[in-house]
Amino acid sequence: MSIATVKKSGPFAHGTSSVQKTMFLVLLALTPATVFNLYLFGWPAILLFAVTVGACVAVEAGCLALAGKPVKVTLADCSAILTGWLLAMSLPPWAPWWIGVLGAIFAIALAKHAFGGLGQNVFNPAMVGRTVMLISFPVAMTIWVAPHPLFSAGAPGLFEAFAITFGGNVPDTMSAASALGHIKTELSRGIPVTQSMAQVPDLMDMTLGYRAGSMGETSLLLILAGGLFLMAKRIISWHIPVSMMGSLFLIAALFHAIDPARFTSGTFHLVSGATFLGAFFIATDYVTSPVSKSGQLIFGIGVGLLTWSIRNFAGYPEGMAFAVLLMNSLSPIIDQYTRPRAFGRNRKGEPLPLEKKP
């Protein structure tokens, strides 16, 4: 009896993981926080979210077709949806539609496909999309609104939402500053942190998400829950989140202790801005972070320290996206210096000396 021809060597057993499954689990982990935030910021946020994700998928399809790669099969890996999703979560919820579309083009076409597609990109596509938008359109990218939950009094209806997202009419009265932005503005006017902190939402509101910010910046608890879910599913490990948040907290706490009037506390840095989203969903991006665990620790510490530095000393109130991109560029070199030690060899690759048994 004839049997199947010998095609390739073993193993003849494979695990059940796949790229699609991995991406799907990340999307699942993001869902609670996303749903809550869409509720919090209402119809304009829902429209922007749909436009951004849709644009990412469309741009991905276009790039694949141009490159002559299989479109349907590759789209099914969900990576474009995830990029669009994270990009949308990093935008001001009431930003106009073209921010989402332009961001998608930069994220998918420039940051991903120009480098060769999935797995080849050096920089996190969603963060490239966000930073290019922030640098090019600083005004549109920094109009924040206080939460206006769906169907609550004063929340825009679907019709008004179209005007906001597609007409670009954010009512002036509704805008609000993010906590980090507020502290920075006040500092620049000479008002010390100790005073300006009084006007930012309290710790409880910061944690639950009742505050101004991009969609992914609020609702820490749900982001945390999603992150822990990913850890439990072994999609991500603790190394990047812990080293990143740990280093951010420690350096912030240290400087806060030295000069409380100039520097906000470690806790404040943890709960404000995109710390949680960045730690669990952005910095942990497989493609753009180091592959070894020790490399991931270095990477996480770098992101934490850079985030703090940018928040305190650079022109922008939030530095997570910049910090991640800067560390992305170091990933290849971190990989090179943090390769595991091979069995029976020292770090240089020479055979170990013969040890006498104890």
Place this chain on the structure above:
Amino acid sequence: MKLFPIRGGIHPDYRKELTSEKAIVALPLPAALYIPLQQHIGAPAEVLVAEGEMVKKGQMIARNQGAVSASQHAPTSGRIRTVTEVTAPHPSGLPQTTVILEPDGKDEWGELPEPIADPFAADAHAINGRVARSGIVGMGGAAFPSAIKLNLGEQKKLDTLLLNGAECEPYLTCDDRVMREYPDEIIDGARIMAHALGTPRIVICIEQNKPQAIEIMTRAASTFAAIEVIPVPVQYPMGSERHLVQAITGIETPARKLTADLGVVVHNVSTARAVHHAVRFGRPLVARVVTVSGGALREPKNILTPIGARVADLVEFCGGFSARPESVVNGGPMMGQPLPSLDVPVVKGTSGILALTAEEINDRPASACIRCGSCVTICPCGLSPVEMSAFIRKDNLEGAAKLGVMDCFSCGSCSYVCPSHVPLVHYFNYAKGALNDLERERSKNERIKTLAEVRIIRIEKATEAKRAALAARKPASDTASPGNSPSSNSDEAKAATDEKANA
């Protein structure tokens, strides 16, 4: 006893329950047995029989030749049909010289060497000689001639014989069954081997997923103070020689060294049983237990198989296929080799024959690597498969070699975990083969260069000698034709050189 952790590894779906409770059954003698002259690492054996000759069971039909080799014996009594080329049980499907034996059905033992009455009084040479004469090779799969490994006691100071009953490959249960059904034979074989090696201590390692085997072996070993049965964690590839030694001693075997340099020699449990048979009864290795399993098989079994039975005979004995097998594998699913056809024989190193369905294999077309790093985390050798494969894809083999691809022993863990189903082991096997070819080519060129240099020196020497001889004759010729001499001299030397060069 305290165990030491080993790096990485995976927890595949073991599926040992397919055969773990199936007692060993003997295969009915097939119509013909196909005994390849090379079933081991090393040189093929030299055939001793001819067409039409009648042989008895256990009679040597091919003798080991060279330093590393193993002899072959008739697995049953019968007539030699022919000695010819038959497809080898190897993915290449290339033919190799094989003795074809037609059993006469009597299964009569021939004259066997005398049992060694008290092996513990015999010297190591007598035992090693018997093991070599019995054609015993490592039965865990590598099929390295056992006698050579038993000789290590002469060169190195050894303290532990480690008997490998880990059986970490999924599906395989042959060692499990042998341990449960013949514990005393294994223990006796192990004691004989330890005596030959000069090791005071015997450690038997069994993965914790074989509780009955652990219990039975512990009981069988309880009367001997020097023997310890140690349950080891279920973690593929725990059964890898170097990793098992690390788990027991906490020491990594340095690259390019042997575990014997640490004082530990590793043998498989079934090998120990074969040694028991050879020493106590004079019986050579003519049969082995094979796990025949997999989802495509109607009735998986553990089969006592004469060496040389065809895979097709085993499949038939298991009721044939219930589904189309995607691959038929020789060995375990992780490190086993795909078989080119069912018409290949079972050899001494065949621990399993697996007929696997596509669902069990769960392979998919490779997609882009997303650099998840799983392969780096689980590599038990501490390599970076993601980077090595990137080099190999660009055909930068030197780059892959620098990252240690030659240290990879193809355990398959990286391919198993890869979410993108990149055929990493396939790449590494390719690279290792190509690098070995390059190395061979290089050493061949080196040798040619040396030979050429030696030849030039030789010719120069010959010319020199001729010149000296001429010079010795010169006084006589000088007087005859004084002006002519130098040119004729050099002409002659040139002719001599040409002559040498043409030769």
